[in-house]
Amino acid sequence: MSTGQTARRAGYCSCEVCELLVAVPEPDLPRMECPRCRSTLHLRRPNAFSRTVALVIAGFILYVPANLYPVMTIELVGRPDPNTIFTGVKELFQSGMWEIGLLVFSASILVPLLKLVGLSYLLISVYRARRGARPGRKLRRDRTRLFRAIEFVGRWSMLDMFLLSMLVALVRFGAIASIEPGIGATSFALVVVITMFAAASFDPRLIWDDLEEV
Amino acid sequence: MNPPVEPASGLIACPDCDLLNREHAIPEGDRGCCVRCGAVLFSNDPRALDRALSLTIATVFLLFVANVFPIMIFSYAGQSESNTLLDGVFWLADGGLQLVALLVFLTSIIFPILRTGGLLYVLLPLRAGVSLPGARTVFRSVSSIEKWGMLDVYALAILVTVVKLADLANATISTGCFALVAAAVLMIATSSAIDRRDIWRRLVVLR
Numbered sequence: 001m002s003t004g005q006t007a008r009r010a011g012y013c014s015c016e017v018c019e020l021l022v023a024v025p026e027p028d029l030p031r032m033e034c035p036r037c038r039s040t041l042h043l044r045r046p047n048a049f050s051r052t053v054a055l056v057i058a059g060f061i062l063y064v065p066a067n068l069y070p071v072m073t074i075e076l077v078g079r080p081d082p083n084t085i086f087t088g089v090k091e092l093f094q095s096g097m098w099e100i101g102l103l104v105f106s107a108s109i110l111v112p113l114l115k116l117v118g119l120s121y122l123l124i125s126v127y128r129a130r131r132g133a134r135p136g137r138k139l140r141r142d143r144t145r146l147f148r149a150i151e152f153v154g155r156w157s158m159l160d161m162f163l164l165s166m167l168v169a170l171v172r173f174g175a176i177a178s179i180e181p182g183i184g185a186t187s188f189a190l191v192v193v194i195t196m197f198a199a200a201s202f203d204p205r206l207i208w209d210d211l212e213e214v
Numbered sequence: 215m216n217p218p219v220e221p222a223s224g225l226i227a228c229p230d231c232d233l234l235n236r237e238h239a240i241p242e243g244d245r246g247c248c249v250r251c252g253a254v255l256f257s258n259d260p261r262a263l264d265r266a267l268s269l270t271i272a273t274v275f276l277l278f279v280a281n282v283f284p285i286m287i288f289s290y291a292g293q294s295e296s297n298t299l300l301d302g303v304f305w306l307a308d309g310g311l312q313l314v315a316l317l318v319f320l321t322s323i324i325f326p327i328l329r330t331g332g333l334l335y336v337l338l339p340l341r342a343g344v345s346l347p348g349a350r351t352v353f354r355s356v357s358s359i360e361k362w363g364m365l366d367v368y369a370l371a372i373l374v375t376v377v378k379l380a381d382l383a384n385a386t387i388s389t390g391c392f393a394l395v396a397a398a399v400l401m402i403a404t405s406s407a408i409d410r411r412d413i414w415r416r417l418v419v420l421r
């Protein structure tokens with residue numbers, strides 16, 4: 001059942017942590033604490049739009065070295081073999097393990113890119129709605145779903161970092177002569193963290209805020 | 215300070231679209247969703263706390279085993295070597311990947327332990343009808359680090375490694391791995407069992 005209006009319009013602020021509804025006398029109070037869980041109350045996540053824009057741009061920039069530079073150079077008995085994330089996936093496909101290859105490809109290459117593209121799309125659509133575009137309800141619903149998917153799927157990009165932490169074990173007993181870390185690995189780790197922060201800084205309520213009638 | 219609106223007033227603001235919804239009676243095991251955007255707002259499960267608590271207790275033991283016992287045993291040219299969760303972190307740092315090592319350390323060891331320990335600290339007393347000092351702060355922190363615990367992703371990485379290295383070296387999973395996979399599954403189950411609205415309500419009543 002709906003009350004027919006948004007919390008903000010009705011003069012309430014919903015605590016993001018414990019979901020307590022708090023009455024706000026004025027729309028823009030400098031700093032308020034949730035009386036139940038003591039976290040800071042925000043009507044909307046602070047500077048959600050510009051923070052997400054900044055983090056998405058940073059993510060796109062780091063995505064380039066993360067994919068171009070080797071994650072690590074593995075030396076198999078005198079034969080150095082620089083491994084980027086993509087060559088890792090290619091090797092899996094060539095040796096017939098296409099299921100695993102597809103998995104690593106999705107988690108490491110596809111998911112970060114789709115996250116960045118998806119967030120950009122959401123940012124652009126919020127910007128356009130503020131400029132007077134009037135997206136329909138169904139579209140807004142789908143956009144909210146897209147955001148939930150982005151939030152959910154982000155952590156799985158860490159897969160490659162965990163793979164790395166097990167691969168280094170191989171050096172210990174001589175199956176691999178040496179492993180040289182590449183800047184690809186650090187860039188990739190930063191992409192994962194930054195895109196997770198980007199999703200956390202975006203506020204899905206922005207998708208609905210310009211809607212006059214509920 | 216503003217007076218908090220009584221949670222009993224039955225109004226819920228949708229976290230995803232800010233629409234004020236009215237909490238209404240739903241059949242047991244059902245969930246109430248936002249009428250505008252479809253986000254899940256509330257659920258009706260009288261045994262949610264029991265389930266979350268028992269899952270948490272089981273996770274405590276599994277996490278202990280997962281962190282102490284080796285995850286994998288590699289055998290190559292007649293010798294064998296095992297690695298624990300922490301070994302991988304040290305070897306990454308040794309190899310010059312400090313940032314990656316830190317991230318793996320936090321997401322596979324620290325956050326899962328903090329989250330499970332924190333939940334135990336809040337849920338166990340709550341089940342007994344009391345609330346320990348700082349329970350609200352602990353529960354707040356637990357909620358915020360939830361998505362940073364990535365044992366489930368780690369479990370997938372183990373699977374990939376075992377398949378990938380099948381011909382290069384003989385990699386077999388070991389005690390720690392079984393515990394890790396089980397812990398990962400239970401932690402997902404815990405997340406979906408927890409009724410956050412109910413727990414916050416209880417934490418306030420006991421104050």
